[in-house]
Amino acid sequence: MRLFAGAALLSSVAFMLAGCALLGISGGTGSSTGNSSPTGPSTSAPEVHPTPSGPKPNFLPAVDPTSAQANQRLFVILLEQGLVSEGISANPEGTAERLRASGFDAAGISWTDSSTAIGLLSDTVFVSAQVGGECLIGQYGTSIQTIAVAIAPVLPAGGCLVGADINRF
Numbered sequence: 001m002r003l004f005a006g007a008a009l010l011s012s013v014a015f016m017l018a019g020c021a022l023l024g025i026s027g028g029t030g031s032s033t034g035n036s037s038p039t040g041p042s043t044s045a046p047e048v049h050p051t052p053s054g055p056k057p058n059f060l061p062a063v064d065p066t067s068a069q070a071n072q073r074l075f076v077i078l079l080e081q082g083l084v085s086e087g088i089s090a091n092p093e094g095t096a097e098r099l100r101a102s103g104f105d106a107a108g109i110s111w112t113d114s115s116t117a118i119g120l121l122s123d124t125v126f127v128s129a130q131v132g133g134e135c136l137i138g139q140y141g142t143s144i145q146t147i148a149v150a151i152a153p154v155l156p157a158g159g160c161l162v163g164a165d166i167n168r169f
Contacts, residue, residue, distance in 0.1 A: 063103035068134035068151045071104075075129060075136045078102055079147050088142055089114070092125040093167065095138075104129040106169040110161045128160035135160030 064070035078098045082090035092111040100106045108130025114122055124141030137160055139148045154160065159168075 063131075065105075065131065068129075068131045068136045071129070071131055071136060072149060072151065074102065075099070075138060076147065076149055079127065079138045079140065079149070083140060083147065088140065088145055089121055090140065092127050095127045096167070096169070099127070099129050100169060104131070108135075108160070110159060110166050110168045112161065112163065113165055113167065126161055130154060130160055137161070 061074050063074065079095055081098060082095045086094065092114050096109050096111045099109050109128065111127040112122070112125050114125055116122055122141060123143035124139050126137060126139050128135050128137045130136075133154050135152050135154055137150045137152055140146065152160070155162065159166070
């Protein structure tokens with residue numbers, strides 16, 4: 001009985017493979033053998049259409065004036081845009097301008113200088129945006145090679161950054 005069942009299984013598999021060969025269907029990667037007749041079913045890969053060139057749509061979220069947490073993703077995206085276009089030593093004033101252009105309140109945006117008192121490139125710079133009673137504070141530069149973002153309360157004296165040379169709009 002087992003011998004008969006095994007023979008029946010082998011003959012049915014052989015019959016299916018013969019049918020696939022007649023139709024030009026191959027196994028494995030799902031590719032066509034190229035020998036299919038024009039009237040037979042198509043086994044070619046789906047067509048790939050190139051992405052149109054030109055400006056890409058801008059899907060940045062709007063600034064939410066209720067909390068810094070609600071704006072953290074947008075804040076990081078805007079900092080990353082400067083790093084992509086200018087590199088790790090991106091001008092913090094340009095980053096602050098991107099924040100303002102995206103809808104953050106200009107009165108709550110501040111940044112540190114991108115150079116030291118003797119004209120050397122700063123190891124890190126800070127850019128901040130005040131949202132309500134909280135601050136989004138971003139740090140980047142050559143010494144950390146990434147973006148660090150924190151949310152902190154507004155300072156008792158107001159603002160988000162401390163220092164004599166803090167820039168504001």
